[in-house]
Amino acid sequence: MKKRDFIKTSGILTLGAFTMPIVGCNDAAPKKEETKKEEQNTFTPFELPALDYEFGALEPNIDARTMEIHHDKHHAGYTKKFNAALEKSPLTGKELTAILQNIEDKDDHTNLRNNGGGYYNHKLFWEVMSPNAGGTPTGELATAIDGAFGSFDNFATQFKDAAKSQFGSGWAWLIKGKDGKLAVTNTPNQDNPLMTNIAEVTGTPILGIDVWEHAYYLYYQNKRGEYINNFFNVINWETVGKKLMAAK
Numbered sequence: 136m137k138k139r140d141f142i143k144t145s146g147i148l149t150l151g152a153f154t155m156p157i158v159g160c161n162d163a164a165p166k167k168e169e170t171k172k173e174e175q176n177t178f179t180p181f182e183l184p185a186l187d188y189e190f191g192a193l194e195p196n197i198d199a200r201t202m203e204i205h206h207d208k209h210h211a212g213y214t215k216k217f218n219a220a221l222e223k224s225p226l227t228g229k230e231l232t233a234i235l236q237n238i239e240d241k242d243d244h245t246n247l248r249n250n251g252g253g254y255y256n257h258k259l260f261w262e263v264m265s266p267n268a269g270g271t272p273t274g275e276l277a278t279a280i281d282g283a284f285g286s287f288d289n290f291a292t293q294f295k296d297a298a299k300s301q302f303g304s305g306w307a308w309l310i311k312g313k314d315g316k317l318a319v320t321n322t323p324n325q326d327n328p329l330m331t332n333i334a335e336v337t338g339t340p341i342l343g344i345d346v347w348e349h350a351y352y353l354y355y356q357n358k359r360g361e362y363i364n365n366f367f368n369v370i371n372w373e374t375v376g377k378k379l380m381a382a383k
């Protein structure tokens with residue numbers, strides 16, 4: 136029996152001048168070991184990615200104030216909380232996509248799910264938008280969209296419907312599925328189609344739109360449909376095409 140347990144069990148001694156140093160000694164030993172473990176840990180935090188354009192560069196489709204708050208506050212918050220959750224997780228050290236693929240629908244994955252999803256989703260969102268963009272895709276992406284949806288217009292209608300019909304907060308996606316074909320889907324909250332243990336339709340996202348109110352409410356208020364239509368003016372199809380080529 137340890138001295139500390141004996142003291143508790145015996146009930147004879149109360150905490151005082153005699154017992155305090157013993158308690159102190161017992162507590163001090165494991166703390167030193169913990170410090171060692173932390174020093175050995177190779178945890179490298181994920182960083183908030185910088186935007187490739189100014190906050191106001193997507194105006195009038197997305198306003199500067201929304202972009203600033205969205206990037207500097209929301210995405211920064213997801214990044215910070217993702218790192219905090221990851222540091223305590225066995226998934227530490229894995230690639231971002233592998234982390235998301237391993238997240239399960241269980242309580243001790245909740246922080247990883249919400250903030251890891253938030254980290255990845257916003258990173259992709261900034262990448263697929265740019266000023267002087269919009270229009271229609273070309274090359275292999277255009278061929279793949281025509282093959283999967285019949286036409287670009289059919290794709291656009293399905294994508295917009297997926298974004299409009301996502302109840303509450305969430306995302307709409309264009310993904311490359313496991314069968315190699317493109318598909319449109321949506322996910323609630325910060326889930327995404329890489330979460331194979333969670334999402335109904337899974338695959339690699341190559342385009343995504345954030346339909347959380349924080350993404351549009353300052354400028355569009357309740358007019359989500361108008362925001363979704365105008366998002367098509369800032370889609371960088373060249374980047375989306377590169378993501379299709381890179382998708383496994």
Ligand code: MN
Pocket residue numbers: 205209257345347349350
């Ligand atoms: Mn967002």
